[in-house]
Amino acid sequence: MTEYRTDDYDSYRMDYGRWHAPLEPEEDEVRVVRGALQALVEVGILPHAKYQNEPFLRFRQAVVDLFDIPWTAITPRMQRLIWAINAIRQPKVMAAAGVFCGNTFISNAGAAVGPGAVYVAEDLVGIEIKPEEAERAERNVRAIDPTGVARVVAADAVEYLRDYGRPLELLYLDADGDAERGKSIYLDILKACYDRMPPGSVVLAHNSINCAERLEPYLRFVRDPSNMRASVNVMFDPEGLEVSVR
Numbered sequence: 001m002t003e004y005r006t007d008d009y010d011s012y013r014m015d016y017g018r019w020h021a022p023l024e025p026e027e028d029e030v031r032v033v034r035g036a037l038q039a040l041v042e043v044g045i046l047p048h049a050k051y052q053n054e055p056f057l058r059f060r061q062a063v064v065d066l067f068d069i070p071w072t073a074i075t076p077r078m079q080r081l082i083w084a085i086n087a088i089r090q091p092k093v094m095a096a097a098g099v100f101c102g103n104t105f106i107s108n109a110g111a112a113v114g115p116g117a118v119y120v121a122e123d124l125v126g127i128e129i130k131p132e133e134a135e136r137a138e139r140n141v142r143a144i145d146p147t148g149v150a151r152v153v154a155a156d157a158v159e160y161l162r163d164y165g166r167p168l169e170l171l172y173l174d175a176d177g178d179a180e181r182g183k184s185i186y187l188d189i190l191k192a193c194y195d196r197m198p199p200g201s202v203v204l205a206h207n208s209i210n211c212a213e214r215l216e217p218y219l220r221f222v223r224d225p226s227n228m229r230a231s232v233n234v235m236f237d238p239e240g241l242e243v244s245v246r
């Protein structure tokens, strides 16, 4: 297994209700995320590790000012990493599954829409199965992106992505499924669109650490080089992110 692990990954903890409170000096966050990006470059997941800090900070502030977020497990390190991966990879088409209030979705889409956008995308879709959460997420996203390039739909991600006709360049996974499947639904979601993911497309899976047991079949699939060319477990907070490339 390939991993990027910091010594403090388990002690770098956030109060989920006070998600906007800084956890460390900005230069420490930048250094840790740079290390993660370099690990992704080394195995060929990303072409380079360069992104602009100023647009990222504009994006971060817009989320604080405009989003209604009751809680989130996305730490400042994770928000920066996800935004940077999107800013570097620049997917024209991106889907995020299980977006709750939209924070995880905009961490991806915010590289292309709203204050701090650094490229032009075509269709960025967040999928949330609970209609009331999808509505809130859509309201949040509209406050940042009036264009509609980024949008949230109320749907089951497996069904939606099975029927979504376009090639996908980036897929973000965070759906917690039903009582029976839980996070093991990641593999069903990936398989629903795997054939439409071209070489070089990227899959991000949140909770690679704290849900590793439930995610075991998913992690076995993406860590098999016959399925995904490379995969790295980014361990810099207690939740983790598995980053894989097709």
Ligand SMILES: C[S@@+](CC[C@H](N)C(=O)[O-])C[C@H]1O[C@@H](n2cnc3c(N)ncnc32)[C@H](O)[C@@H]1O
Binding pocket: 071, 072, 073, 074, 097, 098, 099, 100, 101, 103, 104, 127, 128, 129, 130, 133, 155, 156, 157, 158, 174, 175, 176, 177, 178, 185, 206
């Ligand atoms: C717990 S949230 C993820 C929160 C996120 N990690 C954060 O910190 O903001 C997972 C979401 O996935 C949604 N979900 C569960 N199964 C789904 C499915 N099949 N399709 C789309 N969304 C789904 C749930 O309704 C829930 O809002």
